[in-house]
Amino acid sequence: MTITATAVPTSEESDGTVKYARIGSLELEAGGFLPDVVLAYETWGQLNADASNAVLIEHALTGSTHVARGATEEEGWWEQLVGPGATIDTTRYFVVSINIVGGCYGSTGPSSEAPDGKPWGSRFPLITLRDSTEAEARLADALGIEAWHAVLGGSMGGARALEWAVTFPGRVKRCAVISVGAYSTAEQIAFAQAQTLAIRQDPNFNNGDYYGGAAPEDGLALARRIAHITYRSALELDYRFGREPQHQETPLAAAVLAERGRYQVESYLDHQGNKLVRRFDANSYVAITEALMSHDVTRGRGSLEDALSRTTAEFFIAAVDSDRLYFPAQSRELAAGLPGDVPVHVIEAPIGHDGFLTEIGQLSAQLRLAFFS
Incomplete structure (x- = not known):
């Protein structure tokens, strides 16, 4: 060779x-x-x-x-x-x-x-x-x-x-x-499965054949949110964000569920998800995550x-x-x-x-x- x-x-x-x-x-x-x-x-x-x-x-x-x-x-x-x-x-x-x-x-x-x-x-x-x-x-x-x-x-x-x-x-x-x-461990595999499933259930995933069309960005961003929670400690999240609302948003003032504002920690997770979407491929996220499951x-x-x-x-x-x-x-x-x-x-x-x-x-x-x- x-x-x-x-x-x-x-x-x-x-x-x-x-x-x-x-x-x-x-x-x-x-x-x-x-x-x-x-x-x-x-x-x-x-x-x-x-x-x-x-x-x-x-x-x-x-x-x-x-x-x-x-x-x-x-x-x-x-x-x-x-x-x-x-x-x-x-x-x-x-x-x-x-x-x-x-x-x-x-x-x-x-x-x-x-x-x-x-x-x-x-x-x-x-x-x-x-x-x-x-x-x-x-x-x-x-x-x-x-x-x-x-x-x-x-x-x-x-x-x-x-x-x-x-x-x-x-x-x-x-x-x-x-x-x-x-x-x-079983728990680590469980966290990983939730992430890959978030991608696979995105309507744009198309069983992985989405190239040339809309990418499963929502699923990838959700996968990153799930992962990022495991990457940071409860103490750190509490210290940085607590229960504070995001700027002028109002988590507890909305006539219907869909109109409520976000807590700061939610905005932070949204930011982390959106950052990954700009630099990573959803199929690669699935492939590498499952490789890590194999460890x-x-x-x-x-x-x-x-x-x-x-x-x-x-x-x-x-x-x-x-x-x-x-x-x-x-x-x-x-x-x-x-x-x-x-x-x-x-x-x-x-x-x-x-x-x-x-x-x-x-x-x-x-x-x-x-x-x-």
Whole structure:
């Protein structure tokens, strides 16, 4: 199989810009097949002569590959952690971030052209996190990376990092798993199902074949509202919004239900839903959400201890203390199942699950000491 990838960048001007690699066909865990897969990715820094300084950073559910600033000044989502002189110092390390298969930021996904020239739409196959790991391994091959100095991620990105360490133990020297456990729980699957159903029940969804017509924007926005509630803590929502009305709107002054005004928290959720609609594809949201549902490092590998015994990486496990989507207990369970004595680091943040993004700087010193000194 011939895999083609954009050449490893040779100047700083190439940092933080999207590149593409064709990795060939992909037979999928659930039985599906993709004949010609493209992966979009970004890189920062330079790969050294023996390719020992490569770091893979995995994005979360609706995240992009833009981890940090580069050729443009567009802010990245882990600026606190990545960049010149930062914990993951891009003057020392070659950082790679890859858009997951099924996504809508350049990798092959439901909106991509199928072999017949039409968007995949409803025909896009079911993918799992193991499928995404297999695809990423091929890109690593094309870039000349036999083993990662470290693989890191938060939330779904953490699940992807963990899958890398279990599926390809010889290719991951260090692994940071932040704000996620060893598998998706029944409750997490339940929240995910409510989101995908919100999209599927939108009148414009058309079983996923809406390209060229009206997109299921209402369903996607509702899915984001449901998700965002799980990303933030009750304490944070109460502190920011309480029971306050939105500006001059009157939640308790309306002759009929349809005319009542909104509370501030409702306006906030509306804003979050509308923001996602402007940048994300509804089919990709379904595809990636169901990939996250599949997250289970024990599938076909025995007990948790059996599955994790395959790993050879050094691990860094962390949780957000106020997380009500991926509870800290799940991080502790994961750490307990790993070989050796693995501590669980804690991000102290009232915000909830999204603390893995907004407060990642709290882990800078610990991560530098553990992986990047």
